[in-house]
Amino acid sequence: MLAFGCYALSGTLGQNVALRGSFGELPFLGISLTGAFLIAFLAFVLGSFFWVRWLGQPKIADHLIEVEGELNKVVWPSFSEATNSSIVVVVTILILMGFLSVADW
Template identity: 45%
Template sequence: MSRDIAGTNSAPLTSELFHTSVYKPNQGRIVRQLTCLAIWVIVALGSWSLYATLRGYFPTGSYVAPVASGLLLAIGAWVGYRLVNWPQFADFLIAVEAEMNKVTWPSKDELIRASIVVIFTIFFLAIALFSFDILWQFIFNFIGVTS
């Protein structure tokens, strides 16, 4: 079904990399911007890691590490920007934002009550598992299975 809807926008990502247009600019802006930002952060961290790794392999005056990491950063930033404007992925992100707008979020009081229930449940389950662990350890030590 979704392929039928997106059937007209089936251009491969490689052909989309060389366009500068924004696909459906007024739809799904928040999700697309946050996705692009997340991709950019990942690329920046990868570039920084590459720079730190290459800096140890080449002499101090070498430009290999900054050029390679800068090139990776520039290419990754462009690919991240174009990825969120690729029609198939952009339509998915637009649909995600539309579904998130339909969600009924809990009020502050409901959130606090639910959080307290979860915290106490985890606490009591941790105590129960610890008690079972101590009990089985005692039993195994008593019958001589463990020392």
């Protein structure tokens, strides 16, 4: 989400004439270094840095470890069980749709 937000920020800032001018180009990536790109890239780097620092706090890290442990305890359905359950849901919805269509007629 951070990358998408910074990409959108770059597009929004790119509408400003003062930030459209190119300072150069990265030849191996073909990216033009504009003011809008540099601001969005700086926002991405700072956002990533603070996100990693926030996740590194002991309370947050302990919570994430506990969540991982709980996810390992979950018994996930097999493919055939998930398929059969999905078929039941679709058939039930179709029956309900038919009933509501007839009742609303």
